[in-house]
Amino acid sequence: MAHITINQYLQQVYDAIDNHEGSFCAELLSFKHPHVANPRLQLASPEEKCQQVLEVPYDEMVAAHLRCTYAVSNHDFVEAYKCQTLVVQSFLRAFQSHKEENWALPVMFAVTLDLRIFANNAEQQLLRKGKGKLGDMLEKAAEQLMGCFRVCASDNRAGIDDSKKWGMLFLINQLFKIYFKINKLHLCKPLIRAIDSSNLKDDYSMAQRVTYKYYVGRKAMFDSDYKPAEEYLSFSFQHCHRSSQRNKRMILIYLLPVKMLLGHMPNHQLLRKYDLMQFADVTKAVSEGNLLLLNEALAKHETFFIRCGIFLILEKLKIITYRNLFKKVYQLLKTHQLPLDAFLVALKMMQVEEVDIDEVQCILANLICEGHIKGYISHQHQKLVVSKANPFPLLSSSS
């Protein structure tokens, strides 16, 4: 493949299209394929050549693709993005005309993936120049993807084997990536609904399902639906290909906080394996009820956590930490009627600033309200009265 001529390349594309070799055709249009590094194909104006060899929508598609390789070789990602947009548009035109056949799905995967990547790069490039607004490029790309998605989702006539619906999940995953990046999680809802109502949802490729569950899990986490979040993310983590360590790590970044919130603490080994030692202190602090350590740990890795978007989630571990701390107080006092002052002392030991007895009551109220502590506060006696049976139920069983 290396350094084939433009004519050879076009002939390959032509044959691939002619023979409906979707995967090969996808390779020829993908930037993951080495041909994009072939200087013979990096043409500023490949239109004429393409026009001579290829049929109508395809010539534009391939011409735009080649122009895109040219742009990429010049590190002009804005131009590359425009070209890729054209690629997707012309592909979509061809794709729409494919009645009851879906051989071109791999091509769609390739071109839409590249579209998103170039949108990302173009945006970075523009931002570096001080132009453009964050998310605009990606939003435009998302519109293109939605166009593809609509074509796929509306393919109701074709049989199950020839249905374009097999492309839905891939597109949804691409859209998720964009929506998560530009903080438009509310746009995910209709997509999730589309998959939920799909009879294919368990039949898509595992890779796509892993990705999908990863994003749905993240979304559930942000919506504070920790139980489903754990479910999705666990599925994703368990089924993620073992060689995709990086992906597994990404999944863990979200799965860990959710698990911790639900009372499952990761062990050191896991954190080390996936290079997530930032969580080590957090884990330790939470399980020990060491509020001080937790605050330190969060402050220490705040940037990392914020960038991962989990800082606010980890912050909620404080509640768990309170619970664990108060459980220790309970275990020390060995009584069911706990004076509120005891908790105040504990909190002050953890260097919580400006804490007073009212705040202790407030914190306890929240813990009781959320089911982390079984009991009640007697304001009159300034005591916490806890249940004699299992006053601190297991986190995993609560709520």
Added chain:
Amino acid sequence: MAAKTTQTAPAANWSYGAAAGPEGQTVSENPEWEKARQALASISKTQSATKTAQANRTTAQAGQFQPAVTESTAIQQQQQQQYYQQWYQQNQQQPYPGYTYPYNYYYPMAAGPYGGGGYPPQGQYGVPPGPYPSPTTPTGQPPSLPVMDDQSSSYPSQPQPPPPAAPQPPPQSPTSSEQPPPPPPPAIPPNSQYPLPLGQNSYNPNNPMPYPNNDPNQMRGYNQGRPSYGQSYQTQNSYQQQQNNNQHQQQGQGQYGPGAGRGEANKNKNHQQQQPQQQGQQLWHRMKQAPGAGAMKFNIPKRPYVMTNQSFPPGEQPTGLAATPSSPAAAPAAPGGAQTRPQDWPQAMKEYVQRCFTACENEEDKDRTEKGLKEVLQKRLQDGSAYTIDWDREPLPELKAKQSRWEVVPTQRTLESSVGRGGGTGGSTRGRGGGARLGHYRNVFSQRSPSSSSSGSSSRSPSPSHNRHRDRNGQRHRRSDSESQSDSSMSSDLRTQLPRRNQKGGRGRGGDRDRGRGGGERGRGRGGRGNRGRRNMDDANSTVLGKKRKGGNAGLDFHDPHREAKKQSRAARFHNTKMRSEPLVLSINNLELPKEDLSWDDCPIVGTCQEITKIYLRLTCAPDPATVRPVSVLRKSLLAVKAHWKTRQDYPYACEQMKSIRQDLTVQGVRTEFTVEVYECHARIALEKGDHAEFNQCQMQLKALYKDNPSENIGEFTAYRLLYYIFTKNSGDITTELVYLTAALRADECVSHALSLRAAWALGNFHRFFQLYRRAPRMASYLIDKFVERERMIALRALFKTFRPDLPVEYVQSSLGFLCLDSCMAFLTGLGVTFFPSDPSKIDCKTSSACLAAS
């Protein structure tokens, strides 16, 4: 294009005279319109030379044609031939040619009208004439008759109809030596001249001359004539004729063009001798027509010649042979000339073509339509009716009919080919066959032609219409004459054509003379057959040769089916693969960058309005500087609004004024500290009045403005933004905001407060939350007010669930940030909270939690 040319080339070789065009077109068949275009282009190319020349456009051709027209009667064909001949021979017969030309021009003008009238003389042609008249009339007549009347009337009075004169005369007018370049305009002068030469008579004499010269042309005419004669196809014939004419014309031109070496020389001579104008025209022809028409047309006519040639003496044959060599030259020339311009086509016709193609359901239909249209349009264009026809009303060709044509056509072709082989009769058969083909067109055609004739004169500007008519007439005549040629061309293979070309070329010099004399005689004596004579000349050069040619033709004919098969396969190929007809252009630059759309910075405006206050109106058009206030005025405006706000607290007024200030700033692209000040001011006012929508607008703008205009209030408004996100519970945006918080910003009083508040809020630590609420800096409390109630409810729910047996109101008041007991009581009672009857200061949590849950 390359493909096209290549294809066309082979086609030419093959003999599909007519087909050649289509093939080329087929090649190009991509988008319908493109197809049509190409087809038309091919047509136009071939025709264009003819058309342009013939029709008013290329006067040069017209000139040639016209002469033919004048002679048109029987002579028309001959004339055409003659013209050609003349061109060649003109040197010898200078006077005649010159005259003839004018005449022709005039005639053509009138000729169109003459159609009937002029033709009668053609009838003279003798044997052929008989048929001719009928054919001519049918063909030319339907359309021409009406015209003819008009023209005829004009004719008698003015043999050289002034109108035609205008376009045509120029080329024709001998006087117009100057005119040559402006052939069309000179038309008038020619008229004047015309009278002198006068032509018809003179023509006649000339005619003989031309005939001999034109022999080849005559040949063409012959063929044409025959078909018309033999067959009732008259209308068809007319079509054919038209086509033929076009072809002939084209051919003629093409011949000239191709012959360029010879033909041109001849032409030049002729022109010189005859008229400088003509030369100019001829040159024109060469330039345009020759190239375009050349290859295609030539090929076509030649065949017919061959057919007719049989009758002709062998002597001519040599010329024909000679011609073959020239053909190659012609071919190359043809391509260049082929470029007739579709642009010249009337818009209505283009639309008609478009409609035809859009009506097609599949590729086959398109193919048929294309072919059908080609032929029809060629004719139309040639005879000029294309410009007068009401295309809007023109019925679309029926696909079925087309199909039938298709089916028929092949047979016809074969027939024709066979006929061609057969000989003279063959010519007639061809004519019929052509007629049959034409028949398909007939519908369109017949309808069109009449309409064209009638409408043309009346509807469009008189002079042009006249010209057109004349041209048409001329064309018609030519058609009739040329019909045979066209037919031949139709049937004749490109290959045959090529040889003929060569022959012509060969003749060009030596042959022409022979033709000029001998042919002329023949033409006269034989009348219509004079044409034959010409052809005969070519063909005649050697009957044997002619036979050979015929044989060749036959071979070609035999080939025809193959060709057709090839054609179809080709067509199929192209159908399957829709190739782009228009050059692919990546419209990348048209994709607007999302962010780079209209920016006010691009079109700075400086306002001139001096009003301090201004009513806010949403802009619906470009701003008018007269209504926009400059910054200096806006500063006063801001002060005025602030003062007004402090004294009156009239929020609607303040908001409107602030919006109009903002608008003026935006329109003028002002993004300075003052802008920041305005937005901050408006944000605060909006905040104070709880207009969070307006506040958010300002706040978002401020976020952008702060990038360029850092203000001391960055912290304040960053804090507001955070609080606003809390209000909207947008944890995603909060996270993003956290990412961009610098240490310096975090240290800001407002920001740190907001962050603490956020932390308390996130953990449900309402005690701390309300403590912070009560210590809120600046206007933060206004924002917090937006969601205080919400948080209180949540807190109360937790308290009621947690405290047993009672909850003192005092604690609630302090924890939930109530400033006084009364407000707290009001809040609680508002919720329907129940108190212990024994102690109204204590809340009955158990029962109250129920009412809270209910609420």
